[in-house]
Amino acid sequence: MSRAPSLWQGRLVFGAHDDTVYCLDAATGALLWSVYEPGSIPTMGQVVDSQGIVYYGGLGKIWARDVRDGSVVWSTGENIITTSAPSLVESEGRFYIGQSSGGWRCRRTSDGELIWTSWVSGGSTSPVDSGRVYVGSGHYLYCLDAATGSVIWRFWERAAMLNSVAVGHDGTTYSGTSSVGLFYAVNPDGSEKWRFDFERSYVMLSAPIVGGDGTIYVSTVHGVARLGRVYAIKPDGTLLWQYDFPTQTFASPTLGPDGTLYILCSDKYLYAFRDWERAAPTGLTVLRGLALSGGLPDLTESDDSRLVVRPWFVLTTQEAPVQVVVESTSPIPDPRKILFTLEASASIPNIGQKIELFNYVTGRWETVDSRPATTADSIAEIVITKNPERFIQPLTLAMKAKISYKEAGPILLYPWQARLDHVFWTVYHSPGGG
Numbered sequence: 319m320s321r322a323p324s325l326w327q328g329r330l331v332f333g334a335h336d337d338t339v340y341c342l343d344a345a346t347g348a349l350l351w352s353v354y355e356p357g358s359i360p361t362m363g364q365v366v367d368s369q370g371i372v373y374y375g376g377l378g379k380i381w382a383r384d385v386r387d388g389s390v391v392w393s394t395g396e397n398i399i400t401t402s403a404p405s406l407v408e409s410e411g412r413f414y415i416g417q418s419s420g421g422w423r424c425r426r427t428s429d430g431e432l433i434w435t436s437w438v439s440g441g442s443t444s445p446v447d448s449g450r451v452y453v454g455s456g457h458y459l460y461c462l463d464a465a466t467g468s469v470i471w472r473f474w475e476r477a478a479m480l481n482s483v484a485v486g487h488d489g490t491t492y493s494g495t496s497s498v499g500l501f502y503a504v505n506p507d508g509s510e511k512w513r514f515d516f517e518r519s520y521v522m523l524s525a526p527i528v529g530g531d532g533t534i535y536v537s538t539v540h541g542v543a544r545l546g547r548v549y550a551i552k553p554d555g556t557l558l559w560q561y562d563f564p565t566q567t568f569a570s571p572t573l574g575p576d577g578t579l580y581i582l583c584s585d586k587y588l589y590a591f592r593d594w595e596r597a598a599p600t601g602l603t604v605l606r607g608l609a610l611s612g613g614l615p616d617l618t619e620s621d622d623s624r625l626v627v628r629p630w631f632v633l634t635t636q637e638a639p640v641q642v643v644v645e646s647t648s649p650i651p652d653p654r655k656i657l658f659t660l661e662a663s664a665s666i667p668n669i670g671q672k673i674e675l676f677n678y679v680t681g682r683w684e685t686v687d688s689r690p691a692t693t694a695d696s697i698a699e700i701v702i703t704k705n706p707e708r709f710i711q712p713l714t715l716a717m718k719a720k721i722s723y724k725e726a727g728p729i730l731l732y733p734w735q736a737r738l739d740h741v742f743w744t745v746y747h748s749p750g751g752g
């Protein structure tokens with residue numbers, strides 16, 4: 319089965335059943351290079367280090383190649399059958415790889431030489447975290463000491479063989495069974511945290527991954543109907559969303575740095591999707607203050623081209639002398655999360671910056687952030703996870719933000735300036751969305 323492609327500097331690398339390793343341009347899908355080794359079946363997965371060296375096994379040898387052109391850095395062994403992708407610990411110059419005879423090996427990245435051998439055999443992609451290697455093999459999830467290969471604990475599952483493993487940011491391990499649709503979260507001490515039941519006949523055959531916000535992404539297949547489905551599961555074990563593919567997806571998902579999820583499907587298409595969308599500003603009103611330069615187009619990019627506003631008349635002394643209202647439109651009415659981002663600065667210290675979002679339920683502005691403005695551009699990111707739909711007009715999907723500046727202490731120079739470089743909303747899809 320094909321595993322997930324690896325992403326390095328805009329290049330996707332993966333092995334296929336035709337004994338070939340491919341490197342594609344991630345943006346266009348164009349072939350950059352390929353290498354053919356007869357009988358190698360390089361489909362157990364690969365890993366790419368920060369220098370652009372890809373490590374992988376298969377039948378016969380373990381290889382290290384340069385992702386730039388596919389040239390060989392080293393190859394090791396004869397008659398090796400690997401059962402996993404290599405798990406890399408680049409800072410220690412080591413990787414861990416499953417072999418069908420003799421068990422798990424720890425090898426050097428520089429030349430592939432052996433550091434230790436474990437009696438635990440089989441299992442596929444295994445993460446290394448805080449000095450531990452996690453291997454799903456037989457009826458057990460094993461936790462091995464990364465330094466020596468000795469077993470720290472093992473988690474038993476009666477139903478079926480445990481499969482590939484992922485580790486969360488808190489040390490929780492995630493693994494599923496390959497014969498019944500069960501998915502487990504295991505505590506760092508080896509005890510069960512929760513279990514998640516995939517619907518009907520969907521089973522996990524490839525490694526889950528954990529996103530930056532702790533969301534667990536699992537690729538599953540329906541063996542009878544030959545369908546694929548990806549689950550996004552929250553860290554508490556409840557479903558965030560699921561997405562159905564036209565055919566089976568044997569590959570693990572891969573997350574790009576911007577949060578785009580890549581999935582290789584058996585229909586030979588690489589699917590790229592994400593659960594968020596950007597909403598750029600579409601309207602601007604300077605409510606209080608005098609616009610000195612710039613306008614709406616200056617707010618759409620972080621490029622140091624800014625809307626600059628100075629204080630002007632106010633009706634009362636409590637009122638902020640600079641108030642800017644920015645409008646946008648949400649792509650959906652019911653997001654699970656809204657992120658509001660402002661990159662701005664003030665010309666002098668002691669200026670307070672306040673961000674309000676318009677609450678369409680109460681019909682009032684709601685303060686979501688208040689902080690001192692910085693004299694160099696800084697970014698305020700406001701996350702709304704509780705009832706975010708209140709900030710979206712239900713019929714027009716309009717969104718409004720008011721950004722205000724007011725003196726917060728003694729100032730040395732008047733008039734001062736508020737300088738807004740970049741304003742945008744990021745809207746995250748609800749559970750059930752794709």
Ligand SMILES: [Ca+2]
Nearest residue numbers: 621622695739
């Ligand atoms: Ca800037």
Ligand SMILES: [Ca+2]
Nearest residue numbers: 616619623739
């Ligand atoms: Ca700008």
